[in-house]
Amino acid sequence: MEKTSFSEWLDRFNGYLRMRNYSPRTIKKYEQAIQRFARYAWLREHPGPEGVSIDDAAFENAPLDADVNVSAALVTDYFSFLSEARDYKPKTLHRMISTLSSFYRYLYAQGAVVANPMLGVERPRIKNQELKYLKHSQVIRLINTIESERDRLIVRLIYATGVRVSELCAINVEDIDFEEQTIRVKGKGDKIRTVFVDEETLDDINGFIGNAIQGPLFLGQQGNHISPRTVQHLFKQYAPAGITPHKIRHSYASELYRRSKNLRVVQENLGHSSIKTTEIYLHTDLDERRSVYQQYFPLSNGKKGE
Numbered sequence: 231m232e233k234t235s236f237s238e239w240l241d242r243f244n245g246y247l248r249m250r251n252y253s254p255r256t257i258k259k260y261e262q263a264i265q266r267f268a269r270y271a272w273l274r275e276h277p278g279p280e281g282v283s284i285d286d287a288a289f290e291n292a293p294l295d296a297d298v299n300v301s302a303a304l305v306t307d308y309f310s311f312l313s314e315a316r317d318y319k320p321k322t323l324h325r326m327i328s329t330l331s332s333f334y335r336y337l338y339a340q341g342a343v344v345a346n347p348m349l350g351v352e353r354p355r356i357k358n359q360e361l362k363y364l365k366h367s368q369v370i371r372l373i374n375t376i377e378s379e380r381d382r383l384i385v386r387l388i389y390a391t392g393v394r395v396s397e398l399c400a401i402n403v404e405d406i407d408f409e410e411q412t413i414r415v416k417g418k419g420d421k422i423r424t425v426f427v428d429e430e431t432l433d434d435i436n437g438f439i440g441n442a443i444q445g446p447l448f449l450g451q452q453g454n455h456i457s458p459r460t461v462q463h464l465f466k467q468y469a470p471a472g473i474t475p476h477k478i479r480h481s482y483a484s485e486l487y488r489r490s491k492n493l494r495v496v497q498e499n500l501g502h503s504s505i506k507t508t509e510i511y512l513h514t515d516l517d518e519r520r521s522v523y524q525q526y527f528p529l530s531n532g533k534k535g536e
Contacts, residue, residue: 234342236268237294243336251419263329270308271296298337302347305330309351327351363480364473372469381464383434384448384456388475391415391425392482392500395458395475401447403439408432417501425499483508 240261247257269292309327312318318326331348338346364372369389376382388398397415405414411432412424427435439447448456465474479500487496497508 233297233299235295236264236271236298239298239337239340239342240264240268240294242340243333246336251421253419256419259325260329260332263326264333265294267305267308267326267330268294268296270311271300271304274304274307299343300347302350305347305351363477363484364470365481366485369478369481372473376468378464379438380448381468383431383438384461384464385468385478386431386434387427388478389482390427390431392479392486393425394418394479394501395461397501398475399448399450399455399458399461402445403442403447404444406432406435406447408436415501421501423498423501 243264244257244261247260252260272292272295275296309323312323312326327348331351334343334346334348337343369385373382373386373389376385384398387393388395391413393401393413393415394417397417400416401413406427407413411427411429413427414422415425416422435447446453446455450456450460461475483496483500486499487493490496493505493508497505500508502508
């Protein structure tokens with residue numbers, strides 16, 4: 231296959247991301263991550279008299295002309311280099327791997343590479359990845375301790391729908407369909423999705439908005455939407471230490487999956503593009519683990535000799 235460089239494909243990939251409604255900020259982060267890998271690949275392709283020199287100055291001056299057809303070994307070497315020399319956190323490396331995986335899936339689909347080098351790349355282990363979250367009864371108790379009608383509704387709505395803080399803040403009254411019991415929210419990359427709301431939460435919303443038929447559901451300064459910072463601040467005021475709006479979203483995902491065992495629905499309700507993102511929110515609850523142990527483990531189920 232004829233050599234094709236990173237510089238030739240970066241603009242095309244950026245256009246592809248824009249077509250898929252990725253935000254300018256996300257596209258910029260993708261571009262920076264790919265450029266850094268492209269420079270590393272070029273430095274490996276063009277060792278100096280004393281071998282490969284990879285330092286800040288070398289990265290600064292390396293062009294984006296390396297061949298996009300790289301080996302899985304080169305990719306692994308790159309992330310080993312980042313882990314050892316740059317002291318990147320595992321979560322940061324995960325994001326970089328995801329970025330390059332998206333880039334190479336695109337290149338492979340376009341016929342620009344003969345193989346996808348990302349398929350065999352292992353992701354670094356993230357310690358303590360299981361997030362602290364509240365169970366259903368704990369969330370309800372938290373909501374019941376909040377005296378402010380607005381603040382109580384904010385916490386309840388995050389739990390009732392699983393929306394992100396940014397999505398909650400952007401909700402307008404006209405986005406709420408009281409008959410269908412749904413809310414239209416704008417997610418990452420301006421992607422629109424529908425979330426479901428229980429009847430009691432809708433009653434609370436109806437009482438809160440009065441006769442309003444349009445405009446921000448939660449008002450901030452100068453009649454604008456409430457800011458994410460305001461929501462985060464009220465969690466510091468009411469919630470236990472470490473419990474953030476994101477953890478309540480986590481509680482929503484965990485409870486919905488625990489009761490339904492439908493991972494795909496949880497993924498779509500959360501607005502995740504990848505089901506792998508959804509999986510880190512989920513927990514196998516103690517009762518389920520106990521039931522499986524008692525039913526199947528030979529020392530527990532009385533079938534010791536089988």
